[in-house]
Each structure stands twice: as C-alpha cells, then as structure tokens.
Amino acid sequence: MRAWATVFAPTRNFVSPAFDYLLIGGGLSLFVTAFLVAGGTKWTISVMASLPLWVLLVNLAHFAASTVRLYTKRGTFTALPFVTMGLPLVTLLCLGLAVMFADVVGRHVMNLYLTWSPYHYAAQTYGLTLMYSYRAGLELGAFDRGAVRGACLSPFLYAFFKGPAAGIEWFVPASVLQAPSVAFWRGALVTMLGVLALTLPVILVARHAMRRRPLPLISALIMVANAVWWTGLQYIQSFFWVATFHALQYLAIVMIFHVRERLAEPGNRHGWLYHAAFFYTACVGLAYLLFNAWPYAFVAAGFGLVESALLVIAVVNIHHFLVDAYIWRLRKDPNYKVVSQEAPAAPAALPIPA
Amino acid sequence: MTEPTLVSARPPNPQRLYRTLFLVGLAAYTLCFVVGSGYVLARRRHLPSLGVAALEQATEFLAAGNVQGAVREYRMMTRVVPSDYESARKLAEIRTSIGDPEAEVDKYLQARQIWPRDPNVLRSLAWAQLGRGRLDEAMSVFRAALEVAPDDAGAHAGVAEVFLAQDRHAEAAEAFSTALRLTPDDAALHHRLGITYVYWGRPSEAVPHLETAVRLDPRPEFRSDLDRARAGELLR
Numbered sequence: 001m002r003a004w005a006t007v008f009a010p011t012r013n014f015v016s017p018a019f020d021y022l023l024i025g026g027g028l029s030l031f032v033t034a035f036l037v038a039g040g041t042k043w044t045i046s047v048m049a050s051l052p053l054w055v056l057l058v059n060l061a062h063f064a065a066s067t068v069r070l071y072t073k074r075g076t077f078t079a080l081p082f083v084t085m086g087l088p089l090v091t092l093l094c095l096g097l098a099v100m101f102a103d104v105v106g107r108h109v110m111n112l113y114l115t116w117s118p119y120h121y122a123a124q125t126y127g128l129t130l131m132y133s134y135r136a137g138l139e140l141g142a143f144d145r146g147a148v149r150g151a152c153l154s155p156f157l158y159a160f161f162k163g164p165a166a167g168i169e170w171f172v173p174a175s176v177l178q179a180p181s182v183a184f185w186r187g188a189l190v191t192m193l194g195v196l197a198l199t200l201p202v203i204l205v206a207r208h209a210m211r212r213r214p215l216p217l218i219s220a221l222i223m224v225a226n227a228v229w230w231t232g233l234q235y236i237q238s239f240f241w242v243a244t245f246h247a248l249q250y251l252a253i254v255m256i257f258h259v260r261e262r263l264a265e266p267g268n269r270h271g272w273l274y275h276a277a278f279f280y281t282a283c284v285g286l287a288y289l290l291f292n293a294w295p296y297a298f299v300a301a302g303f304g305l306v307e308s309a310l311l312v313i314a315v316v317n318i319h320h321f322l323v324d325a326y327i328w329r330l331r332k333d334p335n336y337k338v339v340s341q342e343a344p345a346a347p348a349a350l351p352i353p354a
Numbered sequence: 355m356t357e358p359t360l361v362s363a364r365p366p367n368p369q370r371l372y373r374t375l376f377l378v379g380l381a382a383y384t385l386c387f388v389v390g391s392g393y394v395l396a397r398r399r400h401l402p403s404l405g406v407a408a409l410e411q412a413t414e415f416l417a418a419g420n421v422q423g424a425v426r427e428y429r430m431m432t433r434v435v436p437s438d439y440e441s442a443r444k445l446a447e448i449r450t451s452i453g454d455p456e457a458e459v460d461k462y463l464q465a466r467q468i469w470p471r472d473p474n475v476l477r478s479l480a481w482a483q484l485g486r487g488r489l490d491e492a493m494s495v496f497r498a499a500l501e502v503a504p505d506d507a508g509a510h511a512g513v514a515e516v517f518l519a520q521d522r523h524a525e526a527a528e529a530f531s532t533a534l535r536l537t538p539d540d541a542a543l544h545h546r547l548g549i550t551y552v553y554w555g556r557p558s559e560a561v562p563h564l565e566t567a568v569r570l571d572p573r574p575e576f577r578s579d580l581d582r583a584r585a586g587e588l589l590r
C-alpha cells in the first residue's frame with residue numbers, strides 16, 4: 001500500500017470511486033475495449049449503433065450539454081456576452097450559408113469538424129487530468145503542465161496523421177500522400193505517435209513518482225483511456241464506442257459541476273437528483289431538436305436532407321467545441337470552487353481549457 | 355452665420371446589441387425547430403424519428419420513383435463526403451439505370467480522387483473513358499496506371515485498344531504483345547491481337563492468335579472471327 005502511494009497520489013473523487021474511475025476516468029471503456037478486441041466487435045457495434053435512443057441519450061445529449069451548461073451556469077450572460085447571445089445567430093447564419101453552398105464548402109465544414117474532434121477529446125483529457133491533479137493537491141509547474149499537455153495531445157496527432165478522410169488528408173492531396181515514400185514515412189510517423197500516445201502517460205506517472213510528487217491514478221487513467229480510444233478502438237474500427245465513452249465522460253463531469261453549483265446556492269430547495277434530472281432532460285430535449293428536427297427545417301426550405309443532416313451535425317459539433325473552450329475556464333470562475341472543493345491545498349487559480 | 359453644432363453620437367450599447375442578437379437568434383431557432391418538426395409531421399404524420407439518416411430522403415425518392423431526386427441526394431453526398439465511395443457507386447448505378455452514359459466515368463473519377471495511385475482504379479477509369487470514345491484521356495490514364503504498375507496487363511491492353519482505335523496498328527500490336535507476355539493465356543488478348551493484325555493487313559499473323567483464342571476459350575464470336583479471318587472476310 002505504501003509502495004502504491006509513492007506511485008499514485010490518492011484520488012479525490014467527485015462522486016465515488018466506481019463512478020469517477022469507470023465513467024470519468026474511462027475505466028469502463030478499457031473493459032469494453034478488451035471485450036471488443038476479444039471478438040465482441042461486430043455484434044456490439046451493430047446492435048448499439050442501431051439503437052437511436054441510445055445514441056440520443058448519450059452521444060447526442062453530450063453535444064447539447066455544453067449549450068445547456070452555457071445557459072444554466074450563473075453569470076454567463078454577463079461574463080460571455082458574445083458566446084451566449086451572439087454566437088447562436090452567427091452559428092445559424094454559418095450553417096445556412098454552408099447548406100446553401102454545400103457542394104463547395106460542405107466538405108470543408110465536415111473536415112473541420114472531423115479534424116477538430118480528436119483535438120477536442122485531447123483537450124478534455126488534459127482538462128480532466130489537471131482537474132484531478134489539483135484536487136489531489138498537486139501543483140503542476142509550467143513544464144509539468146506542458147508534459148501533460150503533450151501526453152494528452154499525442155492521440156490527437158496520431159489521429160491527425162492517420163486519417164482517414166480528415167486531418168492531414170484535408171490539407172495534403174491524396175496523390176501526394178499515396179506516393180510510396182510519403183506513405184512509408186507517414187505510416188512510420190503514425191506508428192511512432194501511436195506508441196507515444198500509449199507510453200507517454202506511463203512515462204509521466206513514473207517521472208512524477210520518482211520526484212515524489214505522484215499523479216493521482218485517475219489522471220493517468222484518463223490519459224491512457226483517451227490514447228486507447230484513438231489507437232485501439234480506432235484500429236478495430238469502433239469509433240462509435242470512442243464517441244460514446246467521450247460523451248459519457250463529458251455528461252458525467254458537466255452534471256457534477258451543474259449539480260454542485262446548484263446545491264451550493266443559497267435558498268436551494270432541491271436535492272441532487274432533481275438538478276441532475278433537470279439538466280439531463282434539457283440536454284436530451286435540446287439534442288432531439290438539434291439533430292432530429294433542425295435538419296428538416298432546411299429540407300422544408302428546399303434543400304436536400306443530405307447536406308442538411310450532415311452539416312447540422314458538423315456545425316453542432318463545432319459549436320460544442322467552441323462553447324467548451326469558454327465554459328470550462330477556471331480562472332475567476334465558479335468552476336474553480338467545484339474543482340477545489342474538498343481538495344487539500346489546492347493551487348491558485350489555473351486555467352483548464354476544454 | 356451660425357456655427358454648425360457638433361452632435362456627439364451616442365456610444366453604441368453592446369449589451370443592447372447582444373440582447374437583440376440573442377432574441378433574434380432565439381426566435382430563429384424556435385422557428386427552425388417548429389418548421390422542421392411540422393414538416394415531418396405534415397408529411398409523415400409523426401414527429402421526427404430519433405435517428406436521421408442522411409440518405410433517408412434518397413431512399414424515399416427511389417421508392418417513389420423520383421430518380422432525379424435520388425441522384426441529387428447521392429450526388430450531394432459525394433460532394434460533402436468525397437471519401438464515401440459507396441455513395442459514388444450507388445449514384446453510378448442509379449444513373450446507369452436511367453441511361454446516363456457519363457455515370458461510369460464519374461464514378462471512377464470519384465474513385466481516383468480517393469485512391470489516385472491505385473492501378474485498378476486508374477485502369478477502370480481509363481476503360482470507362484475509352485468506352486466514351488475519349489481516346490486522349492483514356493491513354494493518359496492508362497499511362498498513369500502503368501507508371502504505378504508497369505506489369506498491369508489490363509492497362510497495356512487498354513493502351514493497345516487506344517492505338518487500335520487510332521489505326522496505329524503497329525503500336526497496338528506491340529502493346530497487345532506486351533500484355534500477352536504478362537498474361538499469355540488470356541484468350542481475349544489473343545483475339546484482339548489477331549484482330550489488330552487483320553486490320554493491319556497481316557492475316558497470316560492474325561490467324562495463329564485467333565486460333566489460340568479459340569483454343570483457350572471456344573466462345574462462338576471467337577470462332578466466328580477465326581472463320582471469317584481465314585476466309586478473308588473479317589472487316590471492322
């Protein structure tokens with residue numbers, strides 16, 4: 001036990017060890033990955049991906065969650081006037097233009113969303129990793145934060161160079177990428193980045209342990225899980241599960257923040273279940289309207305369903321990425337109070353980008 | 355004369371602007387959601403289902419016999435997601451069913467965008483171009499295929515067909531011979547080389563190849579061509 005404590009700092013869970021490790025830490029995803037690799041791939045993907053209700057309740061609800069968080073977090077209208085009041089109309093106008101000129105700009109909007117997506121995952125991993133480190137009382141200097149960022153970004157770089165369809169394939173013509181020498185070096189780079197994505201978290205843990213400033217186990221787990229999603233699950237073509245685990249992780253942490261803030265408000269008369277149910281219901285309702293009703297508004301206006309549905313998905317994703325960059329800030333933000341609750345000697349305000 | 359009075363403009367109130375933008379946005383989103391739901395409700399008598407498939411409308415168009423509508427949807431799919439070859443394939447299938455002669459060429463042009471150095475794709479595109487009578491384009495793509503895969507017998511045969519179509523018999527015979535060195539038991543190649551010699555006016559060289567073609571594949575048209583070549587009747 002003592003040896004364990006020298007390798008990992010004790011985790012300050014938000015809810016319980018099972019909840020934090022399985023959902024936020026991504027532990028559940030590692031079990032499912034092992035199951036998929038052992039041969040469960042085709043069955044589980046075909047069954048789960050064909051359940052629209054599951055997709056709505058998890059994957060789509062998580063996109064809406066950032067918007068719900070933006071408008072339910074106290075003070076955002078004052079602190080973020082453009083994001084709360086200007087961005088929705090700008091988004092709508094951009095989507096309208098994208099649908100109108102879909103045959104020209106459509107693929108670029110799709111590529112932007114697909115290229116940004118792994119970066120967004122990496123940023124979420126970075127934010128959660130630091131969040132648990134701070135809760136464990138571990139103050140990370142600029143170099144350590146850079147090292148954590150590097151470890152979190154390596155799966156993004158892996159996905160960027162690997163493709164297919166987006167990432168480097170958006171910027172460099174296929175005729176160049178498929179030239180034998182380029183294909184060889186690209187393959188080598190992708191392999192190296194895959195290895196780095198999986199090993200950097202281990203190296204970080206070892207480095208911190210040797211300096212007697214250990215990371216909490218859950219921080220390491222979050223980094224490993226994201227790396228496994230982009231390398232292992234991508235390798236067996238199970239992207240559906242990558243999106244699902246990311247969404248579960250997101251929904252869990254955003255609801256924790258919402259519920260804790262609401263419970264701490266003076267005059268609160270409801271329990272955690274009420275606040276969680278309110279938030280989640282709003283997410284599901286908004287997700288339904290965004291993904292299931294919105295595309296048909298463009299169809300009613302005379303556009304095809306293909307461009308309407310695909311570009312709504314892309315634009316909602318991009319909006320989600322943008323909003324996340326604002327709502328997870330800690331500096332001078334109520335988020336900081338939630339992160340530092342119950343944390344021993346939490347450091348001074350530090351940013352956690354999403 | 356009175357001095358003009360300088361009236362200082364009121365500084366813009368960003369809060370008011372933001373509030374206006376927000377209200378306009380809120381109204382626009384509400385309108386979109388109501389119109390979208392209402393559209394589905396009016397057409398299908400139920401609210402939008404939980405899963406929206408991008409090609410759902412294309413499938414409905416096909417079922418209703420609206421081929422042009424389906425073509426439009428699949429074509430947009432290939433534009434927005436150019437890497438989706440399955441849609442390009444389906445689009446070509448639908449266009450071919452309505453007699454669109456460009457369908458095959460467009461399908462392989464899309465495939466070339468995705469796999470620009472795949473010899474099978476290049477060869478297929480070149481044959482499709484040849485089928486449309488575009489000899490220069492076909493030759494260019496066959497040559498590109500041979501750059502990637504110099505031993506591709508199909509591409510050599512394609513080059514030979516282009517030469518044959520241009521009445522460049524000597525070059526056609528040479529290219530067919532190259533293809534035959536790579537696949538000596540290809541009956542069709544022997545047949546086409548034999549035909550080339552006939553057009554070139556060298557029936558004595560044609561007959562052995564036409565005989566070999568019949569020996570390897572005794573299909574009626576090969577036999578017929580052999581008989582006509584022997585009788586000196588074979589014309590283009």
